Amino acid sequence: MSHNKTINYYEKLGSRLGYQMVLGGHRHFGWYGDNQRRSMVAAAEAMIDHLAEFADISENTRVLDAGCGQGRTSMQLATKYGAVVSGVDLVPRSINFAQKMGAGNERVDFQSADYNDLPFADETFDVVFTLETFTHSDDPEKTLKEFLRVLKPGGRIAIFDYTVAPLHTMPKEIADAIHLIAKETNCPGFDTITHDYYDHLLPKLGISEYTVVNASQSVLPGIKNMYRLSWVPYHLLELFGKHHSQPNILMGHIGYPAGMKDYIRYVTVRITK
């Protein structure tokens, strides 16, 4: 399997600058919960707090951050909650950044690895999580089996990501945009992981203890901010017929209307082994 497209997407200057300027280097949406007025960076940090609560992460919990990006989530879990976190990612530049940030902190370690082929022994972790990374998997069944392998009995998997309505049930303009974004960002799951997907996949893997929570209301304020931020660039690009050329701007443009109509949903999935 080639991961070059994923690496190229995250290595692009535009992608790196976008995440840095808008989300302070985090590469996930914000959690607004009962505070709709958080800054986007504060909300991105609040998402990590929500993850810690959702997956029961506390002092000395052994955690795998699968698709850790620049390692900011791992760092927050280690410094604020006392967890012991290993982060893996495909993108060497992100791992270099994470290793520098974590240097001297014994509670974090980072390495380049594919989360489908993890360099860890069976039953190593109390928690394995993916934060907006699982839709990158081109074989979610295989990915989950690998997570289950490295998870201790009684351990938790947390998946925070999108699900979509079946493409044929939405307006063509939105379905086409979702399909294009999935292709350009190398996120096959973005147009195949439908709202009922986990209820089919998880029992098939013998998993009976799980919950899938529709958390859209808690992330929509940030998605609305993205809509506002992308408005000018999207319409400028449109003047030149290039409004489909930048997946992040296109996502900013369609994400909010699609989220309001439940064509795209933000879900938090918790699985117990």
Ligand SMILES: C[S@@+](CC[C@H](N)C(=O)[O-])C[C@H]1O[C@@H](n2cnc3c(N)ncnc32)[C@H](O)[C@@H]1O
């Ligand atoms: C949207 S970013 C999220 C990064 C991080 N979880 C965060 O919240 O900041 C998705 C990340 O998943 C990584 N990724 C995608 N497929 C992967 C795989 N098979 N193995 C490891 N990392 C992967 C990408 O390189 C990227 O850094």
